[in-house]
Amino acid sequence: MADTDTGIQPKRTGLTRTQKRRLSRGAQYAVLAAAVIAFALTADWGRLQNQFAQPGIAKQLFPDLITVALKNTVLYTLSGFVVGLALGMVIALMRLSSVGPYRWLAGIYIEIFRGLPALLIFIFVGVGVPLAFPTVQYPGGTYGKVAVALGLVSAAYMAETIRAGIQAVPKGQMEAARSLGFSPARAMVSIILPQAFRIILPPLTNELVLLFKDSSLVLFLGVTLEQRELSKFGNDLASQTANSTPILVAGLCYLLITIPLSLVVRRMETKALREIR
């Protein structure tokens, strides 16, 4: 009963609810301000600028930063995404197949490739496979190698996303298509998949963001100067100049792509929510 506490329970403090809230918020701001001030006072600003933000070194990075490194990062990522999407599509359909062995194979693939570090798969594709099968040539050389490695990693995640998207399409859609005379395959292609892809566009874009970052693993494959992407490029120039500015600049290049993509995802999600209502 709400009224009883005035009579039975003594008031512990003399503060009203508004006062308590103000006190709590004030304490949180005080901690934050103290931390910022402590950092500003203790940091050696001159040295930090010298190490991370030397305009001279940053200028040296151009134009290769854009024409080689950023271009290659985008190329590796997109080719890996295409391979992953195609493979993920096949695995998702296998996962939903009425044929048992297909389902098991797809399940095993997904569990293995989601459970392994991406780096291990890069080494396997880049070093293990060429050693084991000396006659095998990746189409497109290093580009093909990276596309396969990134594709293998992302396919496992995308397969699960695509499967979830297909299953999120209401059962009545398939029934309506079948009762109009669509074959199962044709109903899947014309009716179910277009709706499923609309549903999974945000998570797929998220996967693209993850791939942008994973493309940095090319660092561990031997690549020529012309094949370097952002991380390798930044790392190389950092050691050449004995300065961290290239790392910072390379990092900004990633953010230049990933932050707008994330904003697009967020916009798509709110739009999708509004449509469902």
Added chain:
Amino acid sequence: MTTPEIRVQGLHKSFGDNHVLRGIDLEIAQGEVVCVIGPSGSGKSTLLRCVNLLEEPTEGQVFVGGTEVTDPDVDIDAVRRRIGMVFQQFNLFPHLSVTENLTLPQRRVLRRDKAAAERVAAENLARVGLAEKAGAYPSALSGGQQQRVAIARALAMGPEVMLFDEPTSALDPELVGDVLAVMRSLAREGMTMMVVTHEMSFAREVADRVVFMDGGVIVEQGRPEQVIGAPRHERTRHFLSRILDPAMAEVEEGVADQGGTG
């Protein structure tokens, strides 16, 4: 009457332990309008879904237009093209406009060219009174309009038979009339129709025959004025009294409601 348009013989359907249909025999003649009524859980929707094999019968045979639907070797896609189906939840394709909802099945399934498909689509949209909504998307339509588009979509395939699975049950009461009007005109044009419905006034006015189902069997059937007006069976009378005047129903002890399927 020559060969019946729909013939159901000794039909049984079980979902696991749940024996939903317990031996159904039913014939529907060409141009006949049959309304199937009965309490929920009586198996009437399952019966309808067995006719176009959305549910696979456990036992028994179904013929539509002389072709055995239940034959394992039948081209079910070809048979389904002759059977139009209208669902309780409309099931329009939300990613397609109204016109595309009507043209895509014609083009993909019947291989009609674009111009022919669009002509047929326009005709059928006019038939259900929605010609002006051709460019709209389903989400912009009311439930009643969506259901009329769904009927037009089925009609655009040129079916010999139309199946309706509680077509007005998901609609706001004021939207029911438009859908029933379309169905009435369809019946007048001579379409063979099998309608699972709770709309007793529609059944009384439009149906040639009313089938009352309960517990997975057909309890009685006949002219609507006879089945609805003067039911012979106690179960039919009980059901009708509850549906025609729900406010007058009394709390029952241990009968319908506690059964779960009541």
